[in-house]
Amino acid sequence: MTAFLKLLFRNRLAAMGAVVIASILVLAILTPLLPLPEPNVTNTADRFQRPFTEGHLLGTDHLGRDLLSRLLWGTRLSLAVGIAAAFVAATIGSAIGIIAGYYGGRTDNLIMRGVDMLMAFPYILLALAIVAALGPGLLNALIAVAAVNIPFFARNIRGITVSLAGREFVDAARLAGKGHASIILTEVLPNVLPVIVIAMSTTVGWMILETAGLSFLGLGSQPPQADLGSMLGEARAALITAPHTSVVPGIMIFLIVMSVNLLGDGVRDALDPRLKSGALSRPRAITQVDRTSPAPATPQKGVLDLQELETQFHVGPRVYRAVGGVSLHVEPGECLGVIGESGSGKSVTALSVMGLVASPPGVITGGAVKFGGEDLLGASYESLRRKRGDKVAYIFQDPLATLHPLYKVGDQMIEAIQSHHKVSKSKARARALELFEAVRIPNPTSRLDNYPHEMSGGMRQRVGIAMAMVNDPEVIIADEPTTALDVTVQAQILALLDDLRRERGLAIVFITHDFGVVAQLCDRIAVMYAGRIVEEGPTAAVLDAPAHPYTARLIACVPELGGGRRRLEAIPGLPPVVDNLPEGCAFAPRCAKATPDCQRGEIALEGAGARAVRCIHPEEAVA
Ligand SMILES: Nc1ncnc2c1ncn2[C@@H]1O[C@H](COP(=O)(O)OP(=O)(O)OP(=O)(O)O)[C@@H](O)[C@H]1O
Incomplete structure (x- = not known):
């Protein structure tokens, strides 16, 4: 909660909105205790008094009633009705959305078509029709405003629930024997709650305005009771002669709606920090x-x-x-391994x-x-676009995330070829087929017409490699391409990459955290820690005699098949957060060999020949 408030108040506009709406709320709550004249007592002798006249700070209206008193009582009413309408709409709308999204099928169809029918009417006409049917009055205005906003919540929440209902944790709850009601309450609801709060915070201002609109038309609060909308409605006739009677409630409506919206935007940003980090912006x-x-x-x-x-x-x-x-x-034909902990x-x-x-x-x-x-x-x-995928290609860890789910893999290969070379579709298809054979996909012709979901993980990774090879690149950067695969498929893929680089002189940068993979494929390795290279050298030399204590500890963490029973030494502590790196060696706080010198100044990557280490107390001298 404190983290949420901190994030919220870091946004200055949201903080301003919070202060304004909080002051208005406090005033509205304290209104009955304030020494104010009766809001509904008329005194025609004092009508249309200007603001700052004695006894009437904001003047009086056409019946001589004190405007300040009516404003505060009216604000109280408008806020109560707007907020209550938002709660009613959010509760009923979200319940409808969750039920439709969770049960799907016919239930969803029936409910959502009903919601569609409600949405087919202009909202203000619908609200007018509801009030006309129920009769004018503040409670009926509240019902009307809530009713016209139910479809908004129902649609939003249904969309999110549909995607949640198919997720593994919901399946797991079902398989564990939980009933529908329990799954909805304990699995689905906590996940949609932030969205409901966000939707409410951004619509409550809108609902206050709608209520004021109905009261302005005479369908909401009834005389002599005032809310902000009815005050505006009554002041309409004197707009030119006594403008303050309209300006006073007008400013209050503006302040409320503006501050609620600013605060609502802030709440949305704070609940979804990805918005702040730019992850959701294009x-x-x-x-x-x-x-x-x-x-x-x-x-x-x-x-x-x-x-x-x-x-x-x-x-x-x-x-x-x-x-x-x-x-x-x-170098061309070389495989460089980049190894290091996650992050x-x-x-x-x-x-x-x-x-x-x-x-x-x-x-x-x-x-x-x-x-x-x-x-x-x-x-x-x-210039970069021309080289991407043509001269330098990537293979990523999860091909399912990089392949388009709705296009056949063959068509995606053809698109990759045609975006760099002017060749006919049939030639591009022939090239795709040739590559499928090269990466040893069985039945390559029919596989070209498969969608990504119709292939196994290993097969998809082969498609990823074929896709990277499609334009005969000079360099392939493979980012943990075998992490998600079982060892047999992993061995096949590594052998394939090895053949390709030997046959075609490809340079490979192979990113991994697996020393086994590095030993099998890479000529040289570079070890990374906290964003820097801490050691590099020929694979065998580094693996046999690691120089940096971090490399040594990393290697000691790897279990050895047939190596007998031995204690696996985990590295104590955690990697540092990269927004607050310590001075000197970033590994020093976790290193058994660290001395005070390690945490001072810049430590250079030094060495002889191909080997280098960034350490003042290396395990092995490399110079
Ligand atoms: N969008 C981002 N905003 C802030 N920090 C980020 C962002 N993306 C990555 N980082 C940080 O950058 C650092 C490097 O991340 P990177 O993904 O390169 O690590 P990695 O070594 O490839 O790890 P892994 O093996 O888990 O993929 C991490 O500390 C990560 O928290």
Whole structure:
């Protein structure tokens, strides 16, 4: 709750809205205790007194009634009716939505067609019709306003419930023997509650306005009782001669609706922090590059050369240094393994190469990515787009997330070919078939016409590899492509990648946290920790004699088949959060060999030949 309030009050407009609406609410609650004249006592001798006349701070209306008193009593009434209508609409609408979405089928059809019928009428006509049928009066206005807003809640909540009802945790509850009512109350409702709160907070202002609208037309509160709408309605005749009688309730309606809406927006943002981090905004087609220092002028090494790459995430006032000066290169036909714990920055490094980190919140703040003699970080979008998938291709961990679920895999391959090369569809299909054979997909011709969901995980990953190979790239960046697969399929996929790089001279950057995979496939490895390379060198040399204590501890965590019973040494502590990195070596707080020197100043990546280590107390001397 405190975290929610903190987030809410960080948004200045929402905080302003909260202060204004809270003051109005306090005033409305305290109205009966305030020394105010009776709101409904007429005194025609004092009609249309201007504001600031003695005894009448805001003046009087056409019957000489005190405007301040009527305003406060009217505000009390308007707020009560608006908020009550919002609660009624939210409760009934959400219940309808949850039932329709959860049960689906005919129940859903029947309920939603009824809701559609309600929505087919303009809302104000519907409200007028309801009040006409029930008779004028504030309670009937409340019923009308709530009724016209029920479809809004029902539709919203039904959509969310439909997607929840098919989720695994709901299936699990059903299989565990829970009844429908219990599943709805304990599994579905807690998940839709934040959405209901958000929908309510953004519509309550609207409902206050609708109630005021009905009262303005004489269908809501009845004389002499005042609410803000009826005060406006009564003041209409004197709009020119005594404008203050309209302005006073008008300003109050404006303040209430404006502050409720600002607060509602703030509540929505605070309940869904993804909105603040920019995750729900449409990212740019290319990562924002905002280098704080000039790009390194070092000549390119290998086919792809990352030089001092720095990538950060700017989320509100926080800066997450996901990649803090990474230098890596890969030669043609070579496989470079990038290894490290979850969150060490491997994926962000890989995605930065082709400008694929979502901006906002991602920003590349330094370094260079050299490919074909060009710095990709300074390249135009068009030049990067031409290279993406053509010269540098990616294979991701979960092909189901990257393949379009509604298109056949063959058509997606054809699209990938045709977006880079002007070839006919039949030629592109022949190429796709050739690749399916190369990645050893059985029955390749019929498989081309499969949808992604019709294939197994291993098969889909082969499609991912074929898709990456489609334009004969020079570099493939594979981000944990075998993590989700069983060991036999994993071995086949690794063998396949190995063949492809030997046959075609492909350079592979292989991201993983699996030392077994690295040992099988990679020529060299780079170990990452907290966004930096802490050790690099030829695979066998690093695995046999790790120099950085972190690499040594990582290797000690790997169980060995046939190695007998031994204690697995987990690394104590947790990796640091990258918005608050310690000075010096980021691993020092978890390292048994750390001395006070480790937590001072910059520690360089130093070494001889292909081996290098960023440590002042290495396990093995590499120089
Ligand atoms: N949108 C974001 N906003 C803030 N921080 C982020 C965002 N995306 C990633 N990060 C941070 O960047 C760091 C690097 O993440 P990255 O995904 O590269 O790790 P990884 O080593 O690939 O981990 P994994 O093996 O789990 O994929 C992490 O600390 C992560 O919390």
